[in-house]
Amino acid sequence: MIAINNLTFEIGARALYDEANWHIKPGEKIGLIGANGTGKTTLLKIIVGEYKPTSGTISMAKDLLMGYLNQDLLSYSSDKNILHVAMEAFERQNQLHDEIEVLLQKLETDYSDELLNKLSDKQHEFELLDGYNIEYKAHEILAGLGFSEADTHRKLSTFSGGWRMRVMLAKILLQAPDILLLDEPTNHLDLPSIQWLEDYLKAFEGAVIIVSHDRWFLDKVINRTVESRKGKLTVYAGNYSFYLEEKAQREEIQRGEFKNQQSKIKQEERLIERFRAKASKAKMAQSRIKALDKLERVDDVDDDNPSVNFSFRFSKQSGRNLVTLENVTKKYPAIDILDNADAIIEKGDKIALIGANGKGKSTLLRIVANADNEFEGKKEIGHNVTQTFFAQHQLESLHLESQILQELQAFAPKHTETELRSILGSFLFTGDDVFKKIKVLSGGEKSRVALAKALTADANFLVLDEPTNHLDIASVNILIQALQQFEGTFIVVSHDRYFLDNVANKIWYIENQKVKVYPGTYAEYEEWNAKRKLEQKGLPAAAPKVEKKEEKKPEPVKQPQSENKFQQLKKLNQDLAKMEEQMTELEKQVKQFETQLADEKLYSDANKSKEVTRQYDAKKLELGAVQQRWEALAEQIMELEA
Numbered sequence: 001m002i003a004i005n006n007l008t009f010e011i012g013a014r015a016l017y018d019e020a021n022w023h024i025k026p027g028e029k030i031g032l033i034g035a036n037g038t039g040k041t042t043l044l045k046i047i048v049g050e051y052k053p054t055s056g057t058i059s060m061a062k063d064l065l066m067g068y069l070n071q072d073l074l075s076y077s078s079d080k081n082i083l084h085v086a087m088e089a090f091e092r093q094n095q096l097h098d099e100i101e102v103l104l105q106k107l108e109t110d111y112s113d114e115l116l117n118k119l120s121d122k123q124h125e126f127e128l129l130d131g132y133n134i135e136y137k138a139h140e141i142l143a144g145l146g147f148s149e150a151d152t153h154r155k156l157s158t159f160s161g162g163w164r165m166r167v168m169l170a171k172i173l174l175q176a177p178d179i180l181l182l183d184e185p186t187n188h189l190d191l192p193s194i195q196w197l198e199d200y201l202k203a204f205e206g207a208v209i210i211v212s213h214d215r216w217f218l219d220k221v222i223n224r225t226v227e228s229r230k231g232k233l234t235v236y237a238g239n240y241s242f243y244l245e246e247k248a249q250r251e252e253i254q255r256g257e258f259k260n261q262q263s264k265i266k267q268e269e270r271l272i273e274r275f276r277a278k279a280s281k282a283k284m285a286q287s288r289i290k291a292l293d294k295l296e297r298v299d300d301v302d303d304d305n306p307s308v309n310f311s312f313r314f315s316k317q318s319g320r321n322l323v324t325l326e327n328v329t330k331k332y333p334a335i336d337i338l339d340n341a342d343a344i345i346e347k348g349d350k351i352a353l354i355g356a357n358g359k360g361k362s363t364l365l366r367i368v369a370n371a372d373n374e375f376e377g378k379k380e381i382g383h384n385v386t387q388t389f390f391a392q393h394q395l396e397s398l399h400l401e402s403q404i405l406q407e408l409q410a411f412a413p414k415h416t417e418t419e420l421r422s423i424l425g426s427f428l429f430t431g432d433d434v435f436k437k438i439k440v441l442s443g444g445e446k447s448r449v450a451l452a453k454a455l456t457a458d459a460n461f462l463v464l465d466e467p468t469n470h471l472d473i474a475s476v477n478i479l480i481q482a483l484q485q486f487e488g489t490f491i492v493v494s495h496d497r498y499f500l501d502n503v504a505n506k507i508w509y510i511e512n513q514k515v516k517v518y519p520g521t522y523a524e525y526e527e528w529n530a531k532r533k534l535e536q537k538g539l540p541a542a543a544p545k546v547e548k549k550e551e552k553k554p555e556p557v558k559q560p561q562s563e564n565k566f567q568q569l570k571k572l573n574q575d576l577a578k579m580e581e582q583m584t585e586l587e588k589q590v591k592q593f594e595t596q597l598a599d600e601k602l603y604s605d606a607n608k609s610k611e612v613t614r615q616y617d618a619k620k621l622e623l624g625a626v627q628q629r630w631e632a633l634a635e636q637i638m639e640l641e642a
Contacts, residue, residue: 001024001025001026001060001061001064001179001207002024002047002059003023003024003057003059003060004021004023004057004233005056005057005059006020006021006056007019007021007055009042009051009053015231016038016231017039017053017228017232018231019056019231020231020233021233024179024209025207026206027205027206027207028224029201029202029207029208029210029221029224030223030224030226031211031218031222031224031225031226031243032209032226033211033218033228033243033473034227034228035474036442036444038228038229039228040183040211040228041211044070044181046058047066047181047209048181064178065175066177066178066179066180067173067177067179067180067181068172068183069165069169069182069183070183071165071183071184071187073164073165074161074165076156076164076168077156077157077164078155078157080156081152081153081155081156082151082152082167083135083139083142083152085156085167085171086138086141086142086171087134087174089173090134090174093126093130093134096122096129097126100123103115107119132616132617133621134174135621137174141173141200142167142170145169145193145197146190146192146356147166161188162187163188165188169185169197177206179206180207180209181209182208182209182211182212184212185210186214186217187469190355190356190357191354191355191356192356193356194495198217198221201221202221210222213468213471213472213476214495214496214497214498215476215498216497217497218240219239219241221239223238224237225239225240227243255300255301258298258299261298265295268288268291268292269292272285272288272289272292312455312482312485312487313458314458314460315458316386317384318347318382318383318385318386319384319385320346320347320382321344321380321382322347322349322382322385322461322489323343323344323368323379323381323382324344324378324380324382325341325342325343325344325368325377325515326377327342328367328375328376328377330363330367330372330374330375335358336513337360337364337510338510338513338515339513340513341510341515342515343508343515343517345368345461346489349491350483350489350504350505350506351491351507352491352492352494352503352506352507352522353365353491353493353509354507354508354522354525355509355510360510361493361510362493365463365491365493369389386457386460386461388454388457388461388462389454390450390451390462391465391466392465392466392469394450395443395446395450398438398446399438400438402437403435403436404424404433404434404435405420405424405435407438407449408420408424408449408456411453412453412456412458414458415456420456421434423452424452426478426481427449427451428448429445443470444471446470447475448471451467451479459488460488460489461488461489461490462483462486462490462492463492464491464493465492465493466493466494467479467492468499476498476499480499480502484503497526501521501523504521504522506519534636537636572633575633579626579633582626583623583627586622587623590616
């Protein structure tokens, strides 16, 4: 599909890639990983032709269609509505649609066979390209990425950069390219949209190359991992978890080879020193020196996994309850966030606050953090609570002219320089890096500095809003280690599920304007929630009965569940049969319209041909919607029968 041979790409005197090789096969789902600065985004731009390699070749078929999502698209704007922008993906279909409209207008005065034949050809091609379903497809993908029906009529320019990026992703997905190149596709997506994208990419028939710092997402989607490191590309035949295991095994072998070789080298050096002392052995010594010089050296394994080597201290222990919310109501003009909601944060809680965008996570977090006090109800802060609040806007409060070390010294004067250097080292600022000025740092580096500041505060309660944004996998691992050893309490909002699963012992989510709690890890919550959704779909009437645990008669509870399941299956099968009848009738109507559209006489009346075409489009759309509901219902029946 794509063959990269002996690729070298130089930036100034630095070779980002040095004779790297990689063959991309059809249908592969590939995660392109590596530390920041190893050239992952650059490689994508080389593949699509934005950059030219210094040397080497990239071979691919001329008609290969590539879809490329990159962070530069954040700045794209348009005064057209987002449905129109997404449907720009259907370039040929849109062209045919416009040409058909022109031909239909001409038919009002010109009834020539030539014009009728041309119109018939255009409509036939339009149908072959599934042109009558393109709007339905656009609606479907935009809905999957979190847009409401009302949103589709809003201008792209009225959305924030993150939401505009979602529209560009929708447009690229609608193009159905042979290969998708996605640079951080989960940035700006909430959890439901990330999960939808996972399912979409797993079912996508073409090849996919993903650059992402989201380990959970990579594990769900990819079947190949390619590591960009030291100018080379190394392929691992599995997902990210497989890569970690395989790499550890390879490094163990390399470490053993290195130790064995070092032992042999030292032995040879001792022999050479002994031979040099004797004139009769000088020739042999020279021979051994030459052999040693020609020896291909095995490199030692570099430690790419820095660990936290400092402990967090706070001078005061908090009371049992840190924050208590009672009957809290928070409303905006267009949406109700909380309605008489209650919640308690207890000492030792490690809370992950999750949910879709727009459901009130950030609002609730600001209420907890005292950043939003305009609400009804009562909030009580417990005894000896000392809090620090981390949010992305705090990157702007960093002093641009300060050096990194100076920034921490000014914020945490009680810490020694050695301690602060140790903390910064854990956040990947080593050696002279600590003397860099804030103004020259990248977004990710600024995030690491701001996090280091937050974690050096004398605080027993941390409030963290999207702390993993802009962090690479190594930096996320550092933050995980730091929070795992933090003895205080924290609440965190993040869309990084691997991060949440490794730091949280309690899940908060907002449902029906209430704060709901799941006491467990994120993975446990996800499993529980998946079962809950199935029960809500399949056994809506049985849900209240499950809660009757206080009754000392378990038999009556079990029996209705069995009956309800049987009755539900019976009802679902009846619904399925009715839907099949509806589909049969719709298919019959669609065929009738197709027969009319194939009749040349129809086009002698322009108004009638337009009306028949409109009705045909509507019926096709209706049929597609019913087919989709039928598939969902069939899956539900199979799950209940399992």
